[in-house]
Amino acid sequence: MREPIDLSYPFRGRWLTQNSPADRVPSHGTTLxxxxxxxxxxxxxxxxxxxxxxxxxxxxxxxxxxxxxxxxPVLAPASGTVVAVHDQAPDHDAFRGLPSVGYALTQRRRAEAGWEALAGNHVLIALPEGPVVALCHLQRGSVQVAPGQQVPVGEPLGRCGNSGNSTEPHVHLQAIDQPDVRRAAALPLAFAGRLPRNGEIVDAG
Structure with a gap:
């Protein structure tokens, strides 16, 4: 396995880690x-x-x-070039408790609609060495960058939302080897050389 891509946390403040590859791979239960x-x-x-x-x-x-x-605010986890954005998917209600069961039953339908339906509003950043980082489930109308734009690490990209395949507001981050997610291979990642585990709270200051 190749060395992880080392990133900065794409936020400030306290965030809870879920579905971490530090605990299992594939982290989301699928390689899709x-x-x-x-x-x-x-x-x-x-x-x-x-x-x-x-x-x-x-x-x-x-x-x-x-x-x-x-x-x-959601921030750029690395310096690079914005290669794709989507900003018009609606933010839907959050689903916890019993409502989450019904929402889970519609998962297959969303997957069949493609990656964009799962990601909701998102930004893709190509790093100078080739990999691409995707940040997903952003708030509708919040994206502040455009394709072709150069962004430094820490640059505001948008805001945390609940678009796409999301049960509550959060940020989904993945690293891939090319911008076409349908053909891309997954790449391992880390933050300052390590991965937080499931249930760990990260305080990014």
Whole structure:
């Protein structure tokens, strides 16, 4: 296996790690669309929580803007060239508790619609050495960059949303060997030389 691509965290503040390749590969349970080493980060508050769980949470979908991380800035994890953006997918409700079961049953339909349907709003950045980094599930209308634009590490790209295949606001990040995700191979990644494990809270300051 090739050496991991070393990235910076694409955010500031506290975020919870989910679906980490530090715990299993493929991290999302599938190799579809080069997601073998993909990782998810969920924004949390100072107490390490997303949104409070109530009886309503268990029974009905919730507005995405109820979550404290909805709209948080998402930053470039490396310097490179923007090669693709999508910014018009709607942010849908969040699904926890029983609603998440029904949402899971529609997963196959979204997968059949292709990677763009799963990714929702996204930015793809080509690194100078060749790999491409994808950041997905961004908030509709929040993308601040355009194809062809050079971005330094830490450059604001957009905001955390709940578009595409997402049960609550979070950022999905994956590294691939070319911009065409349908033909790409997954590449391993790391952050300052390591991968956070599932359930670990990252504090990026």
């Amino acid at each position: 669309f080069a997601t073998s080493y993909a990782i998810d980060f969920v924004p949390v508050d100072d107490d390490g929580r997303t949104a409070p769980i109530t009886l309503t949470t268990l029974l009905r979908p919730e507005p995405a803007d109820r979550f404290p991380g909805f709209g948080r």
